[in-house]
Amino acid sequence: MDVHEYQAAEILARHGVPVNPGQVATSPDEAGAIARQFGGTVAIKAQVHTGGRGKAGGIKLAHSPDEAKAAAAQILGMDIRGHVVNKVLVVKGAEIAKEIYLGVVLDRPARQILVMASAEGGVEIEQVAKESPEKIIQRRADPMLGFLPYQAREIAFALGLDSKLVNGFASIALKLYETYVKEDATLVEINPLIITKSGEWLALDSKMSFDDNALFRHAQTEEMRDIAEENPTELDARHSGISFVKLDGDIGCIVNGAGLAMATMDAVKLYGGEPANFLDVGGGAKADQVAKAFTLVTADPNVRAILINIFGGITRGDEVAEGIKEAMERVKLDVPLVVRLSGTNAEEGKQILADAGISATDTMDEAAEQVVKQAHA
Amino acid sequence: MSILVDSSTRLLVQGITGREGSFHTQQMVEYGTNVVAGVTPGKQGEQVAGVPVFDTVADAVAKTGANAAIIYVPARFAPDAIYESVAAGIPLVVCITEGVPVVDMVPVYAYVKEKGARLIGPNCPGLITPGQAKVGIMPGFIHQPGKVGLVSRSGTLTYEVVDALTKAGLGQSTAVGIGGDPIIGSSFVDILKLFQDDPETEAIVMLGEIGGSDEEEAATFIKKHVTKPMAGFIAGQTAPPGKRMGHAGAIISGGSGTAADKIKALESAGVGVARSPSQVPVLLKEAMQA
Numbered sequence: 220m221d222v223h224e225y226q227a228a229e230i231l232a233r234h235g236v237p238v239n240p241g242q243v244a245t246s247p248d249e250a251g252a253i254a255r256q257f258g259g260t261v262a263i264k265a266q267v268h269t270g271g272r273g274k275a276g277g278i279k280l281a282h283s284p285d286e287a288k289a290a291a292a293q294i295l296g297m298d299i300r301g302h303v304v305n306k307v308l309v310v311k312g313a314e315i316a317k318e319i320y321l322g323v324v325l326d327r328p329a330r331q332i333l334v335m336a337s338a339e340g341g342v343e344i345e346q347v348a349k350e351s352p353e354k355i356i357q358r359r360a361d362p363m364l365g366f367l368p369y370q371a372r373e374i375a376f377a378l379g380l381d382s383k384l385v386n387g388f389a390s391i392a393l394k395l396y397e398t399y400v401k402e403d404a405t406l407v408e409i410n411p412l413i414i415t416k417s418g419e420w421l422a423l424d425s426k427m428s429f430d431d432n433a434l435f436r437h438a439q440t441e442e443m444r445d446i447a448e449e450n451p452t453e454l455d456a457r458h459s460g461i462s463f464v465k466l467d468g469d470i471g472c473i474v475n476g477a478g479l480a481m482a483t484m485d486a487v488k489l490y491g492g493e494p495a496n497f498l499d500v501g502g503g504a505k506a507d508q509v510a511k512a513f514t515l516v517t518a519d520p521n522v523r524a525i526l527i528n529i530f531g532g533i534t535r536g537d538e539v540a541e542g543i544k545e546a547m548e549r550v551k552l553d554v555p556l557v558v559r560l561s562g563t564n565a566e567e568g569k570q571i572l573a574d575a576g577i578s579a580t581d582t583m584d585e586a587a588e589q590v591v592k593q594a595h596a
Numbered sequence: 597m598s599i600l601v602d603s604s605t606r607l608l609v610q611g612i613t614g615r616e617g618s619f620h621t622q623q624m625v626e627y628g629t630n631v632v633a634g635v636t637p638g639k640q641g642e643q644v645a646g647v648p649v650f651d652t653v654a655d656a657v658a659k660t661g662a663n664a665a666i667i668y669v670p671a672r673f674a675p676d677a678i679y680e681s682v683a684a685g686i687p688l689v690v691c692i693t694e695g696v697p698v699v700d701m702v703p704v705y706a707y708v709k710e711k712g713a714r715l716i717g718p719n720c721p722g723l724i725t726p727g728q729a730k731v732g733i734m735p736g737f738i739h740q741p742g743k744v745g746l747v748s749r750s751g752t753l754t755y756e757v758v759d760a761l762t763k764a765g766l767g768q769s770t771a772v773g774i775g776g777d778p779i780i781g782s783s784f785v786d787i788l789k790l791f792q793d794d795p796e797t798e799a800i801v802m803l804g805e806i807g808g809s810d811e812e813e814a815a816t817f818i819k820k821h822v823t824k825p826m827a828g829f830i831a832g833q834t835a836p837p838g839k840r841m842g843h844a845g846a847i848i849s850g851g852s853g854t855a856a857d858k859i860k861a862l863e864s865a866g867v868g869v870a871r872s873p874s875q876v877p878v879l880l881k882e883a884m885q886a
Contacts, residue, residue, distance in 0.1 A: 477842025478750020
């Protein structure tokens, strides 16, 4: 789960990281009022769950309340990479003496948490990693002991920071690591972390993502979820225990298991079609789940045919067939349906489907080929 | 022969009295797995499918000589369950549980390594040595004893390929589902090593998916150390970047972890990568005849 910049700043502040003061506005008037309250130069920043805001014109400086109002008027409603801007963050302008990148991520191959920094602050870290990886200073936290002060200092010295600044940097790096662990983040990033001309550390822009599997112990984070940033169908699916991801094609896919669901999409593509979605119905495939899956898939007007691919393991084919039959009675389908049923009690299941006038194939390839043909018939 | 589990496996089930735990214990017993003990704190003295239940793993191990554990407890209790089994000296722990937070898995992984134990999963279907021991949730009947070792990151996709192998007359030595999470106890490389060293495994199938770099690391390992014929499949060729495809680990991030990269890496290591799961047995037979 992602949060907005202003929410990430809130969380960082809670963990003692100095952040640039700011307030959220949803209208130009509000933005103007906040700018007046701050006085001087402010930055108006689009709050959307995507990068590249600056390049898209979603971040503007304003030197007066009127300018702030005008800038907010331009940014609000803007579409940045498919995300509509509903909120802007108005922050006080800062006088930057030095910019640094500081981030905490999971190092998957090492199975450890990695703290990394670069003196090239303000630049996308992916770009630095590609062009000059030696400029990224990395230290891995010990899985048992965590990230230690000496490691934070090592990073500070390697960045070439003035010795007067080392302890301040180390303290922020330690707090950022603590934030990552205590909040169950998958990414915590301050870019840039700056030293102001008066010598203070300030997190000017921050980004955070969280582990969906850990949200059960973070009600406060869950409350930060911005429904406007999420696909309503994906959200609806999650409430029913279904994993759903909307795609651009026209063949609806309903599958049990994530790996098989991806393989099914690939098969659709292999036979010349484009999948309209990824959908994993989860463990069972009872009538309720299948009916829900039908509703989710057919909500997409692009869908021209549906492929159900179930490999019965512990889930029995006859149960699945009953589920499909019942779901079809509840949800009227006006697009062709191709079913592939294999595994436990597949023959019994196919008989049930045949009696209900639904034909089923044996193999995934056959099913994929048929569904593509029917979608484009 | 086989890897990790066989007829000498004495299995302990953590969370045996739960809905999943009791159901799958029954299934494993019916398959012929030697399930010797179950653990649910506070339920000592009960029985599930004829298997005695204990309060603690340590006690269960002392009384039954269990040498493998399988975990069906909810995600928030799973790390503790892994610690308990490893601390009790169980060398092989299989965690079926889905949804364990990654931050919890970092110290779990380190602890298991330090104690010299082996963890399979979490978020996996388990493993099976056909005809000897089923330690997991897979449907037993699709498997057939044989000489093909299979290692996979997914569940039902594994069943799909196992079924295709069996129908093509290719039985399996052991099939291992290593799990779909960002941090898992055993990687492709760990399992490939075991298959390479197992004299009865003659060929290997590897099923990967998008996300992470385990498949790329496997490719590097295969190039250097695997001499047995192999075939593979990578799921998620049509998956878009930035979207989690069901499994927590199945996400293409920052342009890395794509199916195309993984396919390229495996092919450069000499592994035939199928375009569809049904092609896996075909490619494997070709590799075995080459």
